Amino acid sequence: MLKKIAVSQVRLGMHIHALEGAWIDHPFWKSKFVIRDSEDLSKLQASGLPGVWIDPARGLDVADGTPDVAPRGAALPASVPPKPATAPTAPSDAPPPEPDRSLQDELSQASALYKAGRSKVASMFAEARMGKAVDAEQCLPLVSEIAESVFRNPSALVSLTRLKTQDDYTYMHSVAVCALMVALGRELNLSDAECREAGLAGLLHDLGKAAMPLEVLNKPGKLTDPEFTIMKSHPERGYEMLLEGGTVSAGALDVCLHHHERMDGTGYPHRLPGDKISLLARMGAVADVYDAITSNRPYKSGWDPAESIAKMASWGGHFDPAVFQAFVKSLGIYPVGSLVRLHSGKLAVVVDQNPKALVSPIVKTIFSTKSQMPLNPTVLDLSKSNDRIVGRENPDTWGFKQLELLWAGTAAPKRG
Incomplete structure (x- = not known):
């Protein structure tokens, strides 16, 4: 029997099954784990979360008289309900932390993450194609590792993912946008938790492509108008998949649904004006386009990184200027490989x-x-x-x- 208890009742040895409230509000990158460390217990008690669900079959129970009991398998609340997009706040002028490692020192770990990320995303897409609900929490360890790599050196993994092969594009694009979102969040002086949420949003933003016909998704030439109409449905299909899974934050849901919106209101699927597009979705729009145009595709070669930055800067009305400026700073005016x-x-x-x-x-x-x-x-x-x-x-x-x-x-x- 799963039990919902107050945070004050949690003690060492309990197995946490789920945390009430938003993932971004709690101090852990996972939500299913055993509390073994007094420091972790202190973090949890100081988090301000309304409660937690524990699994007594996998850890310690509480004393008699505990409240709310739910049978195993009962539907639990999602980590956070979907909510409307909100206008972004202005980024801070404070400089981000200096990289902890040189690019050369970080490349070997980034290369291992590249391979792990491809495998994880390919498996997630395969399960989605079979109609299985996507458990976003399974992605959190990967997102955390990607974030740590970006914190050590923003250029290493971001640059490697740009080198994806044509066959790997669909999967590695998700890993690339994850890394780009973390790097951009860092430049915007978001907290570590907010950077992780941005990374998760980037990893999941194109999940709807798993529902697209393979002959359209992998077509080696320009799409016809009817085919493009099909492809334009992928944000909504992805949103529906993530909503069904019930374990993803509102921010990630919003990026999945709105990463193709534009500041001038000409984007899709909802033609949102700029003041209705959330900060995370504005970030997602920039990261998604940059990786798309710098990557080799079946029908075209990717543009040079510095050339891509210059072209994006000329597209008036497409991106939030402040977010794009921060994006350029996160990559460098002349990105690695230029x-x-x-x-x-x-x-x-x-x-x-x-x-x-x-x-x-x-x-x-x-x-x-x-x-x-x-x-x-x-x-x-x-x-x-x-x-x-x-x-x-x-x-x-x-x-x-x-x-x-x-x-x-x-x-x-x-x-x-």
Whole structure:
């Protein structure tokens, strides 16, 4: 028998089955666990949550006279009921924390997360296609690991996920948007819990594509108008799936439903005006588009990261300007992997960021436009150099293939 008790009644050794209130309001990344640590117990008692559900069959029970008892299998409240979108608050001007690791030091862990994320999302999509309810809580450990990687270095996982293969796009797009949302939340000075919720929203935002016909979803060419109409239904289908699962926050539900809305009111499915689009949905719109246009697809090659940022900046009415500005800061004006031309005439690949000098990243010089000859790759910190970036370059123009090997090395996903 599951029992609902007050937080004050919780003691060490109890198995927590569910937490009342919103996931974002509690101090844990999971909601099914045994309270074994006095510090965790103190966090729970200080959380202000209205109550918890315990499972006495998997942990300690409470004394006689406990309130509300529910039979095993009874429907429990969702972690938070869906609610309307609210207008975003202005981001803080305070700088985000400095990365704890260099990109090179974080790449190996980010590579392992890349593989784990693909497997998790592929399994989730497969279950959704079979009509099974999606348990969003199963994604929380992955979201937590992705968030920790982004906190250590925002560029590592974000850059790796951009290298997804065409066959992996549907699954890795979800992992990429998760990482991008965490990085953006960090730049907007959201709390760690809010960043995790943003990450979960990113991981789940395209779940509705699991309900799309595979011949439309994987079509290697431009969609016809009727096919595009079908694809435009994926936000609502995803919302319905997540609502049925009953374990996802209102914020994640909102991003799933409204990540294709635009500030000028021309988006879908509800053509919401900008002041009716939530902060999380505004964040989701930017992250979703950036990963889509920088990724290789069956019908087109992805754009260069720096070129993509420039193109998105020119799309008036599409994105919230403040959120987009924060997004650019989270990636860098010249994201990792960008090919740039230096004042010296050298071509270089961006290999890491200088958070305090966005226009002066760390690059690796590879080619001289003056001699038209390759150079021995040399790392150059432009914040400590007299050289500087004077423009972006298209790798295809120069015939450069697999530039990712210059910054990701063996961590780069293998092309199949």
